[in-house]
Amino acid sequence: MISRRSFLATATTLVGAGLVSKAGAASIPEAQIVQHARTLPPTAPANGRPFNPVVTLNGRSAPWRMKNGWKEFHLIAEPVIRELAPGMKATLWGYNGSSPGPTIEVVEGDKVRVFVTNKLPEHTTIHWHGQRLPNGMDGVGGVTQPQIPVGKTYVYEFEAKRPGTFMYHPHADEVTQMAMGMMGFWVTHPKNPEQHKVDRDFVFLLNSYDIEPGSSTPKVNTMLDFNLWTWNSRVFPGIDPLVCRQGDRVRIRFGNLSMTNHPIHIHGHEFEVTGTDGGWVPKSARWPEVTTDVAVGQMRAIEFDATDAGDWAFHCHKGHHTMNAMGHGVPTMIGVDQSKIAEKIIRIIPDYMVMGDKGMADMGSMEMPLPDNTLPMMSGNGPFGPIEMGGMFTTVKIRKDQKPGDYKDPGWYKHPKGSVAYELK
Ligand SMILES: [Cu+2]
Numbered sequence: 001m002i003s004r005r006s007f008l009a010t011a012t013t014l015v016g017a018g019l020v021s022k023a024g025a026a027s028i029p030e031a032q033i034v035q036h037a038r039t040l041p042p043t044a045p046a047n048g049r050p051f052n053p054v055v056t057l058n059g060r061s062a063p064w065r066m067k068n069g070w071k072e073f074h075l076i077a078e079p080v081i082r083e084l085a086p087g088m089k090a091t092l093w094g095y096n097g098s099s100p101g102p103t104i105e106v107v108e109g110d111k112v113r114v115f116v117t118n119k120l121p122e123h124t125t126i127h128w129h130g131q132r133l134p135n136g137m138d139g140v141g142g143v144t145q146p147q148i149p150v151g152k153t154y155v156y157e158f159e160a161k162r163p164g165t166f167m168y169h170p171h172a173d174e175v176t177q178m179a180m181g182m183m184g185f186w187v188t189h190p191k192n193p194e195q196h197k198v199d200r201d202f203v204f205l206l207n208s209y210d211i212e213p214g215s216s217t218p219k220v221n222t223m224l225d226f227n228l229w230t231w232n233s234r235v236f237p238g239i240d241p242l243v244c245r246q247g248d249r250v251r252i253r254f255g256n257l258s259m260t261n262h263p264i265h266i267h268g269h270e271f272e273v274t275g276t277d278g279g280w281v282p283k284s285a286r287w288p289e290v291t292t293d294v295a296v297g298q299m300r301a302i303e304f305d306a307t308d309a310g311d312w313a314f315h316c317h318k319g320h321h322t323m324n325a326m327g328h329g330v331p332t333m334i335g336v337d338q339s340k341i342a343e344k345i346i347r348i349i350p351d352y353m354v355m356g357d358k359g360m361a362d363m364g365s366m367e368m369p370l371p372d373n374t375l376p377m378m379s380g381n382g383p384f385g386p387i388e389m390g391g392m393f394t395t396v397k398i399r400k401d402q403k404p405g406d407y408k409d410p411g412w413y414k415h416p417k418g419s420v421a422y423e424l425k
Helices: 004-017 174-179 339-348
Strands: 065-067 070-085 088-095 104-107 111-118 127-129 153-159 164-169 184-189 200-209 228-231 242-245 249-256 262-266 271-276 291-294 299-305 310-316 379-382 385-389 393-399
Touching: 104 111, 164 174, 164 249, 164 271, 164 299, 184 200, 184 249, 200 242, 242 249, 249 291, 262 299, 291 299
Parallel strands: 070 111, 104 184, 200 249, 242 393
Antiparallel strands: 065 070, 070 088, 111 153, 127 164, 164 184, 200 228, 249 299, 262 291, 262 310, 271 299, 310 393, 379 385
């Protein structure tokens, strides 16, 4: 889908780059602008060498074109609107209509050319995290290249030497540009498509925002106290489930571009860390885990056999990373008898309600009026009631009858009779 906006963006770029002829116009591949946050199923590569495509959670991969043996992509750095979950939109910066930008998928040995057009209000660069490349292609503004000025297009060219899991992000006014959502995933597939082959291969980036309830632009100088913990700039219940067929070999790859570490945890299955941004872990060096900590700037690929049907929770194990904006900064009221003070407050505020004296669980079902454009502390409803989760939380949905290649949400799991925890009568 090519919007008028991307056409205009390209046209402006060409003037900026001093290319105005028709031949010049063909020298830059069109950028595909995508503004929705739906998870698109993988599509087999239309040209170039074969590979098994990944699935970007609440995102998609970038199209490319082959030109004289080069695989060419076009990224446009630009302001975007990203829905974090239904009910809240954020004003961010990203690439090609979204934050994160599209996933780039290439094959080991591909000669890759990426055109980067700057439509931001300030200069930028792109650093290709984890890649072996000529120093001048590394994208560190001021160190390996001049910054890309507003309105200009720069070209990056290198061979994708090492197969594995990578990411891209600016190395220019880095704190601001990453706090605004500028990042993307990169996968270099092995030359032999049978190597490291799995049935499902999901990717996402861990990021975070500090957006005051009622506003939409992140605060860019926050050091640690973020209030929205996101996967691919989405929070639960806005994060899609990872849908699998029972018996599938499943890989999930994630990279951490937030300001703190995240222990990523799966229920009901154990996994092995099979790869990092440094490469694939030799089989003899892998060990079983159900939680793996991902430090800032690290990437992990985990693999497991989806043996057991169900809706298995998959989340960051830091409790405050599975809640949304309105939950942070609420005082602890557990054990506080508020009845006397409540009487006095109700005289002034008739709608006042006592809450939190028995814990915070009632926040999950409470439908309180919120400021515009924010999300309750925790939300989402499951088959057994409110889920009481937000932030970095979703489910891995494993189904016996899910078709190979089908990523559609099958709905909630129907538990076999007698297999659910029960009340003692
Ligand atoms: Cu976390």
